Amino acid sequence: MNRIAFIGGGNMATALVAGLVRHGAQPGGIAVAEPRAEALQELARQYGVATYTDNAEAAEGATLLVLAVKPQMMAEVCRGLRTVVQQYRPMVVSIAAGIRIAQIERWLDAALPVVRCMPNTPAMFGAGATGLYANARVSAPQRAEAQHVLDAAGLTVWVPDEDQLDIVTALSGSGPAYFFLMVEALENAAVAQGLSRETARALAAQTALGAGRMLTEGSDTAATLRQKVTSPNGTTQAALESFQADHFPAIVARAVDAARRRGAELSEQMEANS
Secondary structure, three states: OOOEEEEOOOHHHHHHHHHHHHOOOOHHHEEEEOOOHHHHHHHHHHHOOEEEOOHHHHHOOOOEEEEOOOHHHHHHHHHHOHHHHHHHOOEEEEOOOOOOHHHHHHHHOOOOOEEEEEOOHHHHHOOEEEEEEEOOOOOHHHHHHHHHHHHOOEEEEEOOOOOHHHHHHHHHHOHHHHHHHHHHHHHHHHHHOOOOHHHHHHHHHHHHHHHHHHHHHOOOOHHHHHHHHOOOOOHHHHHHHHHHHOOHHHHHHHHHHHHHHHHHHHHHHHHHHO
């Protein structure tokens, strides 16, 4: 693995650093730039990586540059990296939602190999789901290197079209919140029926974990698993019929579409403001 520089040391960057070190990457080959001194101290203490408060210093000599800053900061950060990026010409990996490759290249004032990716918060536990898209300048070895970095945080899937990352954002990027909402609703419903909050929370969370493991570790589809657990005229069927009566699939479809459209809108707004 060549030298990697992370610009931004927040939760997602920390998750990726942790995963890389856990999978055998040499801490000396990883640099992190972050303005918060306490975050840098923790990264150095836990993982032994090189830390910087200056973005350009961290990016010096890097062959892979991970942009892990908030979308609204991306234009300013990229402009500050122009000189070092034009000198070393690293592959750039962006984990900023909604920021297009064309925007990154314009702000860096350089035509570079760029990978956009959309990880999600379970990456902090090594259980993330990440969609990736690479522009035409990314070579096969670079593509493998980018995937290696994101594999450290969980599942990775490549998409053939950059616009599909808006769908990935709506599905897996925002998706953990949908499941948290479902578990929250289950917990509240059980408490309303008489269970204690502690018991309801434990059962709802473990049920979500178990269902997720059945989906990821088995070969059956979600539809097949649903059918297997649904006995005719039983309790599960009664609940599912109630969901159907309330048009649950349509509710989910509208929610995912709303998230996808909002992602595209945010990208357009940042383009207009940059």
